[in-house]
Amino acid sequence: xxxxxxxxxxxxxxxxxxxxxxxxxxxxxxxxxxxxxxxxxxxxxxxxxxxxxxxxxxxxxxxxxxxxxxxxxxxxxxxxxxxxxxxxxxxxxxxxxxxxxxxxxxxxxxxxxxxxxxxxxxxxxxxxxxxxxxx
Numbered sequence: 734x735x736x737x738x739x740x741x742x743x744x745x746x747x748x749x750x751x752x753x754x755x756x757x758x759x760x761x762x763x764x765x766x767x768x769x770x771x772x773x774x775x776x777x778x779x780x781x782x783x784x785x786x787x788x789x790x791x792x793x794x795x796x797x798x799x800x801x802x803x804x805x806x807x808x809x810x811x812x813x814x815x816x817x818x819x820x821x822x823x824x825x826x827x828x829x830x831x832x833x834x835x836x837x838x839x840x841x842x843x844x845x846x847x848x849x850x851x852x853x854x855x856x857x858x859x860x861x862x863x864x865x866x867x868x
Contacts, residue, residue: 735839737867738852739860746852747774747818753850754816755779763813766805768792770822787823795830798823799837806843813847820851832861 738746750767751774758765758781767778768785778784785805787793792801798817806812817823824831835851838844853860857868 734848735867736850739857750852751777754782757814758782761813763811765814767816769818795824795834799834815849817851
C-alpha cells in the first residue's frame with residue numbers, strides 16, 4: 734500500500750510522518766524503515782525505526798530510489814512500513830518520474846504487504862492526476 738503525504742513547505746508533513754513511523758514501531762510485528770536525505774530525524778524517531786541516509790547510498794533520482802526501495806524490500810521480508818521523507822529532495826521535481834516510480838512500486842507483489850509512505854513538498858494540484866489516488 735502506498736500513501737503520499739502532500740503539502741507545501743511548513744505544512745507539517747515531516748511531523749505527521751515521524752508520528753506515523755513512531756506509532757508503527759510500537760505496533761508493528763516486523764521492521765519499520767525511514768529513508769531521508771541526511772540524518773535530520775535521528776533524535777525524532779523511535780530507536781526501533783531503522784533510519785537510512787539516501788545520500789550515503791547515492792540515491793539521487795527516482796530510478797535509483799525505486800531500485801533502492803525494491804532492494805530494501807527484497808532483502809528483508811519482515812519490513813512492514815517504509816517512510817520516505819523529503820521525496821523531492823531525493824529525486825528532484827520530476828513529477829512524471831515520481832509518478833512512474835510510485836506506479837512501478839505499487840505493481841510489485843511485495844509492495845502489497847509493505848506500507849510505503851512518501852512526503853511530497855508540493856501542492857496537490859502540481860502533481861499528475863494519477864497520483865491522486867494515493868493521497
